[in-house]
Every structure is written in structure tokens, then in C-alpha cells.
Amino acid sequence: MDDQLRKLIDCIFDAHLDTIIDCETCGSQFNCFAELVAGGADAHDLLPAVEEHLLCCPDCREEYEALLAIVRAENQGLTAS
Amino acid sequence: MTERTNEEWLADLQSDSDRQGEAIQDLQNRLQRGIFYYLSRERSDLSGLSTHELTQMAQDMAQDATLRVMQNLTSFRGDSLFTTWATRVAVRVAISDLRRARYKDFSLDSITADGDVLPPASTLVGGSRPPGPERAAEQTEILAKVQSTLNDVLTERQQQALIAVAVRGVPLEIVAEQMQTNRNALYKLIHDARRKLRTHLETQGLSLDYVLNLFQE
Numbered sequence: 159m160d161d162q163l164r165k166l167i168d169c170i171f172d173a174h175l176d177t178i179i180d181c182e183t184c185g186s187q188f189n190c191f192a193e194l195v196a197g198g199a200d201a202h203d204l205l206p207a208v209e210e211h212l213l214c215c216p217d218c219r220e221e222y223e224a225l226l227a228i229v230r231a232e233n234q235g236l237t238a239s
Numbered sequence: 240m241t242e243r244t245n246e247e248w249l250a251d252l253q254s255d256s257d258r259q260g261e262a263i264q265d266l267q268n269r270l271q272r273g274i275f276y277y278l279s280r281e282r283s284d285l286s287g288l289s290t291h292e293l294t295q296m297a298q299d300m301a302q303d304a305t306l307r308v309m310q311n312l313t314s315f316r317g318d319s320l321f322t323t324w325a326t327r328v329a330v331r332v333a334i335s336d337l338r339r340a341r342y343k344d345f346s347l348d349s350i351t352a353d354g355d356v357l358p359p360a361s362t363l364v365g366g367s368r369p370p371g372p373e374r375a376a377e378q379t380e381i382l383a384k385v386q387s388t389l390n391d392v393l394t395e396r397q398q399q400a401l402i403a404v405a406v407r408g409v410p411l412e413i414v415a416e417q418m419q420t421n422r423n424a425l426y427k428l429i430h431d432a433r434r435k436l437r438t439h440l441e442t443q444g445l446s447l448d449y450v451l452n453l454f455q456e
Binding site: 160162163164165166167169170171172178180181182185188189190192193214215216217220221223224225227228229231232236237238 | 272273274275276277280281318319320322323324326327330331333334382385401402404405406407408410411412422423426427430433436437440446447450451454
């Protein structure tokens with residue numbers, strides 16, 4: 159299947175019909191979310207609204223994944239000079 | 240160096256003694272190490288850059304991020320480590336810079352707003368076996384239905400935004416800038432568009448499984 163058509167179909171049928179949080183609200187919560195996940199918590203058990211937004215919003219997801227990667231690396235001493 | 244608590248970071252960064260300069264330098268160094276890790280280990284698109292180039296990028300981004308942290312200290316709410324909050328600021332700076340560089344030539348005008356955004360059905364199924372005539376006709380019919388739904392249900396602005404972000408993968412931040420809006424408002428615009436499309440297609444009896452199955456080889 160054509161990649162662009164697949165993306166369009168996915169984005170339509172993955173749409174949540176209920177109200178979800180926006181980027182600003184998600185961003186205000188994901189520092190804490192990233193710390194907990196980096197500490198080993200299961201994202202599914204934490205903030206479902208944040209997780210749902212991250213699934214739908216590529217910009218927030220990219221930023222969250224970057225933050226999580228850095229926090230994890232710091233916890234493991236991988237960023238030490 | 241002993242790690243500072245949140246209170247110590249805030250006190251030192253707002254101090255009017257030498258401690259402020261030391262704290263700013265410590266913060267900038269820390270952010271630089273984090274950004275360098277991200278650029279060098281998590282960004283395959285930057286793998287062609289030398290360590291020197293990545294170091295320079297990380298240094299510039301950390302400097303900018305430190306400035307922003309200092310300008311926004313009062314917005315730190317204390318619900319995470321201060322360093323995590325500052326790293327988030329740095330991540331925004333770094334990723335924004337990378338997005339702007341990557342999409343510097345992108346124009347929303349390149350998205351066909353009032354024409355067909357979907358390719359013809361004949362180009363959509365890969366592999367060696369073309370669909371039979373009945374299946375091909377059904378694919379064409381469904382594509383036309385999706386296309387007309389896009390045209391009928393969405394405004395031109397919603398179509399442009401949806402195609403740019405969800406189909407072409409252009410970051411919200413870049414599209415928002417070109418639409419002279421902000422990322423939050425654009426996210427809501429696209430979310431609303433997706434909901435409208437889904438509801439409209441489902442009322443016509445189209446489900447995800449049906450559409451996917453129709454276009455699978």
C-alpha cells in the first residue's frame with residue numbers, strides 16, 4: 159500500500175473522538191512523566207492523557223523521546239564529561 | 240561536583256554573588272552534554288557530521304537554552320527535578336533548530352489544497368500482482384470517496400494542515416509558523432479535522448479494517 163495513503167488512513171481512523179489534552183497541557187506534565195518512565199515506571203500506568211497525546215502528536219512525541227533518552231543517559235552516567 | 244537540589248539551583252542561579260556565574264556555567268555544561276548525547280546517539284540523520292561539528296552545535300544550542308532557562312526561571316513549578324525541566328528547555332531549542340534547518344525550503348503552497356491529494360488507485364498497491372478488475376474498481380471508488388470527503392468536510396486550511404503534518408510528516412511547529420498560528424492551535428485544528436473525517440467516513444460504512452484490507456496486496 160502507498161505509504162502516504164496508509165498515513166492518511168491511519169491518521170483518520172486513529173483519531174480519538176473524545177476530548178484529549180493539547181500540546182501545552184501535555185508539555186506541562188511530561189518532565190515528570192519522563193522522570194518516572196526513566197526510573198522504570200510503566201507509561202501505561204501513569205498519565206493516560208499524556209500518553210494518548212504523545213501517540214497523536216509527532217512534535218510532542220519527538221521532544222518527549224529526546225528528553226527521555228537524555229534523562230536515561232544521565233541516570234546511567236552516559237553523559238558525564 | 241556535588242549535585243545541587245532544586246532549591247540550590249534556583250538560589251545559585253538567582254544569586255548576586257560569584258555563585259551565579261558558577262551555576263550558569265555548570266548548567267550550560269550539563270545541557271551541552273545532554274544535547275551532545277542526543278545529537279550523536281539518537282539522531283541518525285546527523286551521522287554524517289564530525290564530532291567537532293556536533294560539539295559546536297551542542298555548544299551553541301546549550302548557550303541558547305541556558306539563556307532561555309534564565310529568562311524563565313520563575314515558570315519552574317518544582318514538579319520535577321530542576322535539571323529535567325532545564326533539559327526539556329534545551330530539547331525544545333535543539334529540536335526546533337534541527338526542524339528549521341531541515342524544512343528551510345518547505346512551503347505550504349506545495350500542498351495541493353484544492354486538487355486531489357491522493358494518487359491514482361493504480362499506483363497504490365505494490366508487489367508483483369496487480370488487483371483484479373473488480374478490486375481495482377472498488378479501490379478507485381473508495382479513493383474517490385476519501386478524496387471527496389477531504390474536499391467536502393474540511394476547510395482548505397484544515398486540508399493543508401492535515402496533509403502536511405499527518406501525511407508528509409512536516410512538524411507542527413513548521414506548519415504553524417507558515418500558517419501564522421501557534422502549535423497548540425494547529426494541533427486542535429488537525430485533531431478536529433481527523434475527528435470530522437473519521438465520523439463522516441464511518442457514517443458511510445467505511446471502517447479501518449475494510450479500507451486496509453482493500454488496499455493490501
